[in-house]
Amino acid sequence: MxxxxxxxxxxxxxxxxxxxxxxxxxxxxxxxxxxxxxxxxxxxxxxxxxxxxxxxxxxxxxxxxxxxxxxxxxxxxxxxxxxxxxxxxxxxxxxxxxxxxxxxxxxxxxxxxxxxxxxxxxxxxxxxxxxxxxxxxxxxxxxxxxxxxxxxxxxxxxxxxxxxxxxxxxxxxxxxxxxxxxxxxxxxxxxxxxxxxxxxxxxxxxxxxxxxxxxxxxxxxxxxxxxxxxxxxxxxxxxxxxxxxxxxxxxxxxxARKLRRVGDLDELAPYRRGFVLLRDAWRAGVPIEMAAQHFLACEWALRVFILDDMGRQVGENVESDRHDHWRRATFPVLARSSGANWSKRTYFRDALVRPGETIVSEPYMSSSSKNLCVTLSAYLNVGGSGFVLGADILFEGLCHMLA
Missing domain, CATH: 3.20.20.450 (EAL domain)
Structure with a gap:
């Protein structure tokens, strides 16, 4: 009609x-x-x-x-x-x-x-x-x-x-x-x-x-x-x-699933292994700068850091010697990592409630450089004190590996 x-x-x-x-x-x-x-x-x-x-x-x-x-x-x-x-x-x-x-x-x-x-x-x-x-x-x-x-x-x-x-x-x-x-x-x-x-x-x-x-x-x-x-x-x-x-x-x-959760990605396997080696070495008394090399050897690993049980960073980041352009701080003050409070980050909160377990965060924006990170974290007892060990992966790089 x-x-x-x-x-x-x-x-x-x-x-x-x-x-x-x-x-x-x-x-x-x-x-x-x-x-x-x-x-x-x-x-x-x-x-x-x-x-x-x-x-x-x-x-x-x-x-x-x-x-x-x-x-x-x-x-x-x-x-x-x-x-x-x-x-x-x-x-x-x-x-x-x-x-x-x-x-x-x-x-x-x-x-x-x-x-x-x-x-x-x-x-x-x-x-x-x-x-x-x-x-x-x-x-x-x-x-x-x-x-x-x-x-x-x-x-x-x-x-x-x-x-x-x-x-x-x-x-x-x-x-x-x-x-x-x-x-x-x-x-x-x-x-x-x-x-x-x-x-x-x-x-x-x-x-x-x-x-x-x-x-x-x-x-x-x-x-x-x-x-x-x-x-x-x-x-x-x-x-x-x-x-x-x-x-x-x-x-x-x-x-059928096309969009896999980050924690389920097979591409994370070498990063998980590197993080376990890092965790065990640091807990055994190896200085964090040396222990971090197990993780930083992975292609898209960015940094390793330590938080106390209140979420404040202990010391500076241990940075990869690759990907400098991804790590450049947008504002100079944000490059100061020691003493920064990351207690609101989910990787910190989740690690506290699941001690000893390796936590895989969802991608989030780094507060310093604006790039997206995925963080592996674990709550550990070292020398009688509780700490959260963290290790960042550059998500933009990880994306290139995904179908």
Whole structure:
């Protein structure tokens, strides 16, 4: 069903792409996407909305698209499916078009809790007006999503301000994450951060099995992309896309691990062995400068240090004679290690509660040089006093060894 909202504006058709739950191996619903024509010639959504903007009827055209999408969706969707509707923030914040759009949706007969208003990534000059519009939509029971997080203007501040139910990660993030272990870990941390705020995460733009596996590894809630199903105008094709996408959410995809924890990396084995030799030599009375050579012989070893049982450093670092450019302090004061207090570091706290065990930290930023470190640590009793022995590995170097 093609609709022309008014003379001079593009004709509207709807396509639907499934959004799938990784945990449930099922589609939670569909994103409605505009497929427009102008004078019988297909045009992109950007071209269609630009034509409406030139005619000073952008809000009118946006509302016509919403009505058409919902009408089409109600013809084929089951009662558990939701529909994601893209809306420009200027339309939501407009004092006339915003309330009118909400009225249109309420009058459609579609339950508000089955409609996700997906706010497009775009500059918005009146953030307070957008916040008021979102609050109004939420009061009716509509769900809110932010599109293209990680690209352009859709940032953490907007998430904090609007508290969306769903955040969709820009496809560029998953593309870059599969190319680098470090990027993949950063994506995992980003998903954790957004979960802490209290929002579901959709990874968009998934086109390969590798991207799908990494999305599962990063604990994303939902996935969307050509790998699971292309947008379809025909209702039967949309249902087939849903079935095909669900079939790809098998246990092999969900259970397989691409992103290994640092502590599980086989590449750490020589560093673990070097650390054990260091630990045993120092505990036997070998001076730390000599004992450290067992560990510093490893390619990406950076330094060895000792903390007392309160977390204060005893003496200076024993540094590797390699990787000088990685160890250069950003600020001169930060190069002073003796007496520094590292009691808040997880490698120190974990070592205290698991004495004698070799602790492997997650990567963290060195306070002096900004490079990422992984620290091996152990709490030891030496000469009747407790100490935490620490040894840093340059994570950037370790990353080069990982597939």
């Amino acid at each position: 093609i609709e022309a909202p008014a003379p001079g504006l593009p004709q509207i058709e709807s396509a639907f792409q499934p959004v799938l739950s990784l945990a449930h191996s099922a589609a939670i619903g569909y994103e409605a996407l505009l497929r427009a024509t102008q004078d019988g010639v297909p045009c992109s959504p950007d071209q269609a909305f630009e034509a409406a903007r030139r005619a000073d009827r952008y809000g009118e055209f946006e509302r016509a698209c919403m009505r058409h999408h919902v009408q089409r969706f109600m013809r084929f969707a089951d009662e558990d499916s939701v529909v994601f509707l893209n809306v420009h923030p200027d339309v939501l914040a407009d004092p006339v078009q915003g309330p009118a759009l909400a009225d249109d949706l309420l009058e459609s007969g579609m339950a508000p809790d089955r409609v996700v208003i997906e706010i497009l990534e775009a500059k918005q000059d009146a953030p307070s007006a957008l916040g008021d519009a979102v609050a109004r939509l939420r009061s009716f029971g509509f769900l809110i999503a932010l599109d293209d997080f990680g690209a352009g203007l859709t940032n953490l501040g907007r998430v904090w301000d609007l508290r969306p139910d769903v955040v969709k990660l820009d496809r560029e993030l998953i593309c870059k994450a599969v190319s680098s272990y470090r990027n993949a870990r950063s994506l995992l941390r980003l998903v954790d951060l957004l979960h802490d705020i209290g929002t579901f995460i959709v990874v968009e733009g998934i086109e390969t099995e590798e991207q799908a596996r990494l999305s599962a590894d990063c604990d994303a809630d939902f996935v969307q992309g050509y790998y699971f199903g292309r947008p379809a105008i025909d209702i039967e094709a949309a249902m087939a896309a849903k079935s095909a996408g669900t079939a790809r959410l098998d246990d092999g995809l969900i259970d």
